Amino acid sequence: MPSVAIIGAGAAGCFCAAQLRKRAPELAVTVFEAGAKPLAKVAITGGGRCNLTNSFEGIRSLSEAYPRGERVVKRALQAFSQEDTIRWFTGHGVPCVLQPDHCWFPRSQDAMDIVRCLLSAMQGAHIRLRTPVTSVTPADTGNLLVNEEPFDYVVVTTGGASHFPFLEGLQLGIVPPVPSLFTFTIPDPALRSLMGLVVEASIGLAGTSFKASGPLLVTDWGLSGPATLKLSSYAARHLADTGYKGTVCINWLDKSQTQVRELLQETASENPQKLVSTTHLLPSRLWSHLLGKAALRPDIRWAELGSKGLNRLIATLTSDSYPLSGKSKFREEFVTAGGVALSNINPNTLECKQHPGLYFAGEVLDIDAITGGFNLQAAWSTGYVCAESIISSL
Numbered sequence: 001m002p003s004v005a006i007i008g009a010g011a012a013g014c015f016c017a018a019q020l021r022k023r024a025p026e027l028a029v030t031v032f033e034a035g036a037k038p039l040a041k042v043a044i045t046g047g048g049r050c051n052l053t054n055s056f057e058g059i060r061s062l063s064e065a066y067p068r069g070e071r072v073v074k075r076a077l078q079a080f081s082q083e084d085t086i087r088w089f090t091g092h093g094v095p096c097v098l099q100p101d102h103c104w105f106p107r108s109q110d111a112m113d114i115v116r117c118l119l120s121a122m123q124g125a126h127i128r129l130r131t132p133v134t135s136v137t138p139a140d141t142g143n144l145l146v147n148e149e150p151f152d153y154v155v156v157t158t159g160g161a162s163h164f165p166f167l168e169g170l171q172l173g174i175v176p177p178v179p180s181l182f183t184f185t186i187p188d189p190a191l192r193s194l195m196g197l198v199v200e201a202s203i204g205l206a207g208t209s210f211k212a213s214g215p216l217l218v219t220d221w222g223l224s225g226p227a228t229l230k231l232s233s234y235a236a237r238h239l240a241d242t243g244y245k246g247t248v249c250i251n252w253l254d255k256s257q258t259q260v261r262e263l264l265q266e267t268a269s270e271n272p273q274k275l276v277s278t279t280h281l282l283p284s285r286l287w288s289h290l291l292g293k294a295a296l297r298p299d300i301r302w303a304e305l306g307s308k309g310l311n312r313l314i315a316t317l318t319s320d321s322y323p324l325s326g327k328s329k330f331r332e333e334f335v336t337a338g339g340v341a342l343s344n345i346n347p348n349t350l351e352c353k354q355h356p357g358l359y360f361a362g363e364v365l366d367i368d369a370i371t372g373g374f375n376l377q378a379a380w381s382t383g384y385v386c387a388e389s390i391i392s393s394l
């Protein structure tokens with residue numbers, strides 16, 4: 001009876017085990033887990049509610065959701081899509097709901113339903129808890145040795161926080177891991193005084209082409225919200241290289257300079273005698289802050305603005321800059337960019353090119369996504385592909 005070792009009882013590992021149990025119950029599946037519980041991270045995803053996937057309707061291209069690994073994810077999604085995810089969990093007794101922000105959750109809003117469902121679906125697999133794998137090496141017999149024990153197939157699903165020494169014997173290319181999905185520390189008291197403010201804006205890093213749009217939240221330490229998290233993901237490696245220092249540029253109206261000029265000229269011609277400070281084009285606290293930054297007197301009227309005042313206001317609204325002094329965590333939640341280089345992997349099967357019988361799935365690969373359920377979807381899809389690839393090679 002062929003044997004499979006899965007290393008890591010997380011989202012990808014357990015989904016792979018469940019698929020193997022369903023499709024090839026004759027296989028002996030052993031799951032090695034370093035921790036005391038399987039699926040410990042899945043239990044706390046989405047603030048305990050588990051944002052298990054996304055409808056993908058809010059993104060224009062896959063690379064917008066997956067800054068790294070888009071090509072491999074595209075193939076994995078062809079094999080097991082977001083619709084398949086919903087069908088699979090619903091079919092296994094976990095009805096799901098779609099939120100207006102395109103995120104899918106279990107209807108119960110309880111991540112433990114996802115955990116229980118996966119554990120039930122993988123029944124028959126032997127889970128060895130508190131058993132960290134310290135080595136995976138090729139054996140002379142053609143098998144792979146996991147902690148010196150031979151297996152016919154090995155699937156590595158050790159997640160984003162993986163430590164790679166256990167793979168040293170395999171001589172694989174590793175892209176150094178760096179954090180993704182974090183918030184920005186901005187040491188500007190005037191900005192921080194706007195704490196709690198949320199606006200639809202776009203945010204970028206000066207001197208780079210990294211840019212993201214969406215709700216931007218001002219916090220007591222700097223900037224957070226979907227736009228900031230997206231930018232942290234897109235620029236994860238660049239920011240790691242700069243030590244999380246730089247200049248953040250905010251376009252508060254998420255419009256081009258030309259569009260903002262038209263908007264301001266229209267407002268001026270409709271309200272020539274009105275005070276600029278009382279014609280709020282943005283929430284009033286933010287509007288006053290920005291007029292101050294544009295060096296406009298609080299008692300200035302639209303008719304008095306002049307071309308210099310207008311240009312200063314346009315520049316402040318579209319390219320307001322703040323120093324970035326560091327990163328902070330997003331509600332204790334982040335993923336890792338980097339991992340096992342995709343050049344080691346056959347993108348169709350997720351089998352290692354150098355070591356037949358060795359597969360990789362989930363965040364251990366150099367694949368990661370923005371928030372919204374895309375990371376778990378990558379784990380389900382890649383876990384599925386590994387299981388199916390093993391089954392077709394039997």
Ligand SMILES: Cc1cc2nc3c(=O)[nH]c(=O)nc-3n(C[C@H](O)[C@H](O)[C@H](O)COP(=O)(O)OP(=O)(O)OC[C@H]3O[C@@H](n4cnc5c(N)ncnc54)[C@H](O)[C@@H]3O)c2cc1C
Nearest residue numbers: 008010011012034045046051133158159362363373375376
């Ligand atoms: C707090 C938090 C909330 C999140 N919320 C969401 C969300 O709502 N939606 C979403 O899409 N994504 C979310 N994510 C990201 C998502 O959880 C991960 O991308 C996903 O779990 C990755 O799955 P994985 O199977 O690759 O790794 P993991 O789920 O991390 O599993 C890896 C497993 O491998 C084990 N392991 C590691 N090394 C070894 C070893 N040497 N030997 C044996 N076992 C080992 C670990 O103990 C772990 O159990 C969240 C992340 C965090 C931290």
